[in-house]
Amino acid sequence: MSALALSVLLSFVSAVAYAGGAIVQEQVAASSPGDQQYAPLRRPGWWAAVALNGLGGLLHVVALAYGPLSLVQPLGALTIVFALPMAALFVGRRAGATAWRGAIMATVGLAGLLSLVGASDAQSLDTAQRVAAALVTAVAVVALMIAARAVHRHPAVRSILLATASGIAFGMSSVFTKTVAVDWTGGVSAADLPSLAAIGVLATAGMLLSQASYRGAGLAAPLATLTVVNPVVAAAVGITMFGETFRYGTTGTALALSCGVVAAGGLILLTTERLAREQQRTAAARPARAESLPSGPAVVVPGSVPETVPAARSVAAAEPEAGPAERLLAALGLPEDVRGPLPVPSPRTPLDGPEPALVPLVSYGPFYGGPCVPVPAVDRHRMRVKS
Numbered sequence: 001m002s003a004l005a006l007s008v009l010l011s012f013v014s015a016v017a018y019a020g021g022a023i024v025q026e027q028v029a030a031s032s033p034g035d036q037q038y039a040p041l042r043r044p045g046w047w048a049a050v051a052l053n054g055l056g057g058l059l060h061v062v063a064l065a066y067g068p069l070s071l072v073q074p075l076g077a078l079t080i081v082f083a084l085p086m087a088a089l090f091v092g093r094r095a096g097a098t099a100w101r102g103a104i105m106a107t108v109g110l111a112g113l114l115s116l117v118g119a120s121d122a123q124s125l126d127t128a129q130r131v132a133a134a135l136v137t138a139v140a141v142v143a144l145m146i147a148a149r150a151v152h153r154h155p156a157v158r159s160i161l162l163a164t165a166s167g168i169a170f171g172m173s174s175v176f177t178k179t180v181a182v183d184w185t186g187g188v189s190a191a192d193l194p195s196l197a198a199i200g201v202l203a204t205a206g207m208l209l210s211q212a213s214y215r216g217a218g219l220a221a222p223l224a225t226l227t228v229v230n231p232v233v234a235a236a237v238g239i240t241m242f243g244e245t246f247r248y249g250t251t252g253t254a255l256a257l258s259c260g261v262v263a264a265g266g267l268i269l270l271t272t273e274r275l276a277r278e279q280q281r282t283a284a285a286r287p288a289r290a291e292s293l294p295s296g297p298a299v300v301v302p303g304s305v306p307e308t309v310p311a312a313r314s315v316a317a318a319e320p321e322a323g324p325a326e327r328l329l330a331a332l333g334l335p336e337d338v339r340g341p342l343p344v345p346s347p348r349t350p351l352d353g354p355e356p357a358l359v360p361l362v363s364y365g366p367f368y369g370g371p372c373v374p375v376p377a378v379d380r381h382r383m384r385v386k387s
Contacts, residue, residue, distance in 0.1 A: 007067025011075035014059035018076075019083035021052030022214075022223045027091060029214035040211070050207065073231060074111035080224050081107050087219050098276075099220045102269030106224045109263025110231065116256045117235050118247040124182040125175075129241060134198055137172045141165045141205060156274040159217030160225050160267075162209050167229025169206035173199050174234045178242075218277075221270040228263050 024045050032040045040046045063072045080103045087093040095103070125133065144165035148158045176199045180192055213222040238244040246252040 003066045007063045007072055008075065010059050010063035010066065011072050012078070014056045014063060015076060015078040015082050016086075017052050017056035017059060018079040018227075019086050019223075021049045021056060022079070022083055022210075022219060023087050023091060024049040024052065025211050026087075026214040026219045026222075029211060030216075032215075046211070049211075053207070073114040073117075076231070077107045077110040077114070077227060079227050080220070083219060083223055093219060095220055096273060098269055098273040102266040102273060103220055103224055105266030105269065106228055106263050107266070109259045109261070109266060110228050112259035113256050113263065114231055114235065116246050116248070116252050116259070117238070118245050118252075123242045125179050125241060130176070130179065130195060130198075133172065133175065133237070133241070137168060137202065140168055141209070144168075145209075154275075155216035156221060156271055159213045159215070159222045159274075160271055162213035163222040163225035164229050166206045166209035166213060167226045168233050169202045169209060170226070170230040171233030172237070173202035173206065174230070175237045175241075176202065218274055221267075221274045224270050225267055228267060232260070232263075 028040055028043050028045045028049065032043065060072070060076060063075075084095045084100065084103055088095065144161050148161040148165075151157045151161070176195050180195050180199070183192060183195075210222070210226055213226070235244070239246075246256045248255070
């Protein structure tokens with residue numbers, strides 16, 4: 001097998017490993033509680049995802065050793081295309097037509113953009129440039145995390161922001177890795193320790209942010225955002241700080257910008273598809289919530305079919321009609337504590353005998369702000385009322 005064919009094979013296996021790691025991360029994020037959205041350290045699946053991502057990165061580096069950068073880097077964009085059928089096959093998560101179009105657009109745009117980046121002589125960054133790059137990266141990542149927290153009610157937007165922060169962290173870790181590789185002289189010196197620390201911090205932050213980006217947003221949108229932002233950030237730094245350029249001069253620059261637009265359009269399609277799915281889920285949940293509201297008690301009439309009536313109607317039906325005394329008290333606007341409820345007769349049958357006389361229960365407490373109005377009794381004995 002030639003070196004070129006081996007690099008292509010390793011690039012394909014690397015993309016499959018990255019896709020498998022992303023699928024496992026999304027499954028772990030969907031089943032983890034909210035306080036473990038960044039680092040579910042007690043989940044074996046999360047460590048399996050870390051191992052898969054590490055394997056993908058190692059195979060990508062080996063592929064770069066056997067093949068040209070212009071071939072290996074675009075093949076890394078196949079992670080999105082591999083992830084969708086693998087998710088449908090292994091976890092039963094099928095992507096719609098819009099998600100497929102967005103994934104293909106993002107992959108084609110990214111592959112075209114990376115293939116147009118030309119190589120240059122190996123260059124490194126001085127101390128001031130490294131400090132500036134680290135500070136700008138930290139500010140950008142923290143700002144995106146704050147924005148993601150502010151839009152936590154919209155999982156799709158929050159996911160895109162966190163995936164963008166993760167892509168920036170991974171891309172800048174690649175920049176510092178190249179700097180250390182250029183300065184490598186056969187051993188680690190004290191001057192390399194800050195760059196090695198930056199690589200470790202940025203790689204860890206990228207992993208944790210990518211894990212959080214999969215929570216509540218599915219697989220396609222955060223994975224595509226991470227896959228696009230990571231190499232684009234590295235390529236942008238290479239052009240601005242390492243002296244790299246696009247191939248074919250002005251024509252290549254225009255083609256690279258067009259590829260960037262195509263990749264951005266794919267990400268927009270993936271995001272809008274996820275937002276539309278969330279809106280459909282919310283709209284479907286509203287009728288179910290309305291049906292789950294409690295209804296009024298069932299009114300059963302002898303010899304008829306039980307009927308469930310609304311709560312307002314059942315309460316109104318249970319209240320007896322107010323008598324003349326009660327209507328008079330209500331018209332006077334008296335406090336509730338001085339009114340006495342009239343007794344409600346219970347249902348009786350002819351076998352129970354004659355119905356006894358009803359005596360209304362009336363309170364003769366003090367009336368504040370109104371006259372004292374005694375209510376006449378309906379019994380046979382006279383009652384003397386003193387006010």
